[in-house]
Amino acid sequence: MRQHQHQHQRFPPLALLRQPAPSRPRRLHRPQLAPPSAGSILGIPMASEAASGLRLRKLSAILVAFATVVPPSAAAAADVQAAREHFDRGYALAQSGAFETAIEEFTLAYAASPNFSVLFNLGQAYGASGRAVQAAATLRRYLEIGGSNIDAEQRRRTSELIASYQRRVGRIELSSLPSGAHVSLDGEELGTAPFPTALEANAGRHALLVQAAGYAPAHGVVVVVAGETSKPQLALRAEGESWLMIGCELPDVAVVVDGQRVAQTPVVDPLKLSSGEHLVTLSRAGYVTFERKMVWRGDETQRLDCDLQSSAAASDLAGLAVRHPIGTTVQVDGRTFAGGRIPAGSHQVTVAGSGFEPASQRVELRPGQLLSVVIAPRRDASTLTRERQQRSRNQKLASYLVGAGAVLTGGAAAVIAVTNAPRYDDWRNKSDAFTRQFQQAPESTTSGQLEQLLQEENAIRNRDAAALGLGIAGVTLAATSAVLYFTAGQGAPALTVTPKGTAIVGYGAAF
Structure with a gap:
C-alpha cells in the first residue's frame, strides 16, 4: 500500500501572540504516515507535535492539523476528504481573521471525521472570536480525547490557554424558575431548570430568554462581568393573562383603571387586568391628568409611561x-x-x-x-476594581522600568570597576619602575615621565569614582523599584469637594 505525505498546518494560539519570531524560520517535516491502525480515527492518525515550526507571520505559533492517509474504505475516504476540505477552508478563514466562519468549517470537519486535532483549532477560533466559554470547553475536550497522543509541552501550553480563557468568563445564577423551564442566552440553548450551579457565560451584555410550559416567554438582558456572578430576575407570567406595566419616575401618581384606583407610583410589579378595553388614568395634584384607552387581547403585557405636565401656579x-x-x-x-x-x-x-x-x-x-x-453616588464596583487594577499595573510597570535602570547602572559600575583593575596594576608597575630608576640614576628621569604617571593616576581615580557613583545609584534604583512593586496595592477611595462645591471621587494612591 502506497503511503502519502501531508504537511501539518498549524494555527497559532492567541496566548502566544507576543512571542518573537525565531531568528531562522524552520520548515515542517512531511512525515511518512502508516496505514490506518488502532491509533487512528476513521483513517486519520492521532496528531502529534511536529519537531519543527512554521515561519511566524500574522499569528505567532503553530496549529495542529490533518494528516493524509489511505482510507480503509470508499465511504471513509469520502468522509476524510470532506473533513480535509472543511479543515483547509477553516484554516484559511482563520488566517484571514474570519473566525466565525472558520468555526463553522472546523465544526463540519470534526463532524465528518472526528480527529481530536481539529478540537484544538476549533477552540482557538472560539477564543479569537471572543467566546471564551466555548474555547475553554473545546480545549478541555481536546486534552481529554487526545490523551497520551498529546506531548507534555503541548498539554502544558493548552492548559495555559484554558486558564487564560477561563479568566474572561463570568457566571449567571438563575433561581426560582419552574422545573423544566428552557433557558437560552443570545439564542443558544443553555439547558433546563433547575440548575444546580451557576451557568458560565462570556463577559458582556446578553439577551436572556426563559420559556416554560403554561407561562408566557420572559425576555431580559443580563450583563456578565468576568469573574463575577450575575443574578438576573425574570418574572414569568401565566399564559392567557393580561398585564399592565407602569413606567413612572414621578412618585405619588394615582393609577386608575376604569374608574377604580389600583395603584400609586412607584409601581414595581405589573398590574393584572382582564382582556378587553380599559381606560387608564394617571393623576397627581399639580399636574395635568393623563388618560388613555388600551386594549388587551389576552396573554399580553403592555407598558404605559407617564409624562405628566405641571399645572401648578x-x-x-x-x-x-x-x-x-x-x-x-x-x-x-x-x-x-x-x-x-x-x-x-x-x-x-x-x-x-x-x-x-x-x-x-x-x-x-x-x-x-x-x-x-x-447626592454623591458610589463608584460602580467593577469600575473601581478596573481603576485600582490599572493603577497597580502602572505602578508595577514603573517598578520594572526602575529595576531595569538599576540593573543597567549596576552593570555599568561593575564593568568600570573590572576594567579599571588592570589599568591600576599597569600604573603601579610603571610607578615602581620610575621610582627605582630615579633612585639609581636620577639624571635619567624626566618630568614628562612623572607627568604621565600623574595623569594615569588621575584617570584611574576618576573611573573609580564613577564606578562608586554608579553603584550607589544602582542600589538606590533597586530600592526604589522594590518599594514601587510592594506598594502597588489598591488605592483607598476618597471623596473630595471642589471649591465650587461639586463633589468628585478620587483615590489616595501609593505613588
Missing part, C-alpha cells in the same frame, strides 16, 4: 438645587433636571453616570421653599 412652585459628582446627571421624576423651580410636593431625585451606581432620594417640597440637597 407660580405660588405652588418650589426651588430645588442638587449638588452631585462631576460626570453624573440629575433626573427629577425621570426627567433631566438642571436646577430651577418645580411643583411643590414629593419628588424622586436620581443621580447616575458612567462608572457610578445610581443613587436616589425622595424630597418633599413646600410651596415657595428653596431646597439644596447633596
Whole structure:
C-alpha cells in the first residue's frame, strides 16, 4: 500500500501572540504516515507535535492539523476528504481573521471525521472570536480525547490557554424558575431548570430568554462581568393573562383603571387586568391628568409611561438645587433636571453616570421653599476594581522600568570597576619602575615621565569614582523599584469637594 505525505498546518494560539519570531524560520517535516491502525480515527492518525515550526507571520505559533492517509474504505475516504476540505477552508478563514466562519468549517470537519486535532483549532477560533466559554470547553475536550497522543509541552501550553480563557468568563445564577423551564442566552440553548450551579457565560451584555410550559416567554438582558456572578430576575407570567406595566419616575401618581384606583407610583410589579378595553388614568395634584384607552387581547403585557405636565401656579412652585459628582446627571421624576423651580410636593431625585451606581432620594417640597440637597453616588464596583487594577499595573510597570535602570547602572559600575583593575596594576608597575630608576640614576628621569604617571593616576581615580557613583545609584534604583512593586496595592477611595462645591471621587494612591 502506497503511503502519502501531508504537511501539518498549524494555527497559532492567541496566548502566544507576543512571542518573537525565531531568528531562522524552520520548515515542517512531511512525515511518512502508516496505514490506518488502532491509533487512528476513521483513517486519520492521532496528531502529534511536529519537531519543527512554521515561519511566524500574522499569528505567532503553530496549529495542529490533518494528516493524509489511505482510507480503509470508499465511504471513509469520502468522509476524510470532506473533513480535509472543511479543515483547509477553516484554516484559511482563520488566517484571514474570519473566525466565525472558520468555526463553522472546523465544526463540519470534526463532524465528518472526528480527529481530536481539529478540537484544538476549533477552540482557538472560539477564543479569537471572543467566546471564551466555548474555547475553554473545546480545549478541555481536546486534552481529554487526545490523551497520551498529546506531548507534555503541548498539554502544558493548552492548559495555559484554558486558564487564560477561563479568566474572561463570568457566571449567571438563575433561581426560582419552574422545573423544566428552557433557558437560552443570545439564542443558544443553555439547558433546563433547575440548575444546580451557576451557568458560565462570556463577559458582556446578553439577551436572556426563559420559556416554560403554561407561562408566557420572559425576555431580559443580563450583563456578565468576568469573574463575577450575575443574578438576573425574570418574572414569568401565566399564559392567557393580561398585564399592565407602569413606567413612572414621578412618585405619588394615582393609577386608575376604569374608574377604580389600583395603584400609586412607584409601581414595581405589573398590574393584572382582564382582556378587553380599559381606560387608564394617571393623576397627581399639580399636574395635568393623563388618560388613555388600551386594549388587551389576552396573554399580553403592555407598558404605559407617564409624562405628566405641571399645572401648578407660580405660588405652588418650589426651588430645588442638587449638588452631585462631576460626570453624573440629575433626573427629577425621570426627567433631566438642571436646577430651577418645580411643583411643590414629593419628588424622586436620581443621580447616575458612567462608572457610578445610581443613587436616589425622595424630597418633599413646600410651596415657595428653596431646597439644596447633596447626592454623591458610589463608584460602580467593577469600575473601581478596573481603576485600582490599572493603577497597580502602572505602578508595577514603573517598578520594572526602575529595576531595569538599576540593573543597567549596576552593570555599568561593575564593568568600570573590572576594567579599571588592570589599568591600576599597569600604573603601579610603571610607578615602581620610575621610582627605582630615579633612585639609581636620577639624571635619567624626566618630568614628562612623572607627568604621565600623574595623569594615569588621575584617570584611574576618576573611573573609580564613577564606578562608586554608579553603584550607589544602582542600589538606590533597586530600592526604589522594590518599594514601587510592594506598594502597588489598591488605592483607598476618597471623596473630595471642589471649591465650587461639586463633589468628585478620587483615590489616595501609593505613588
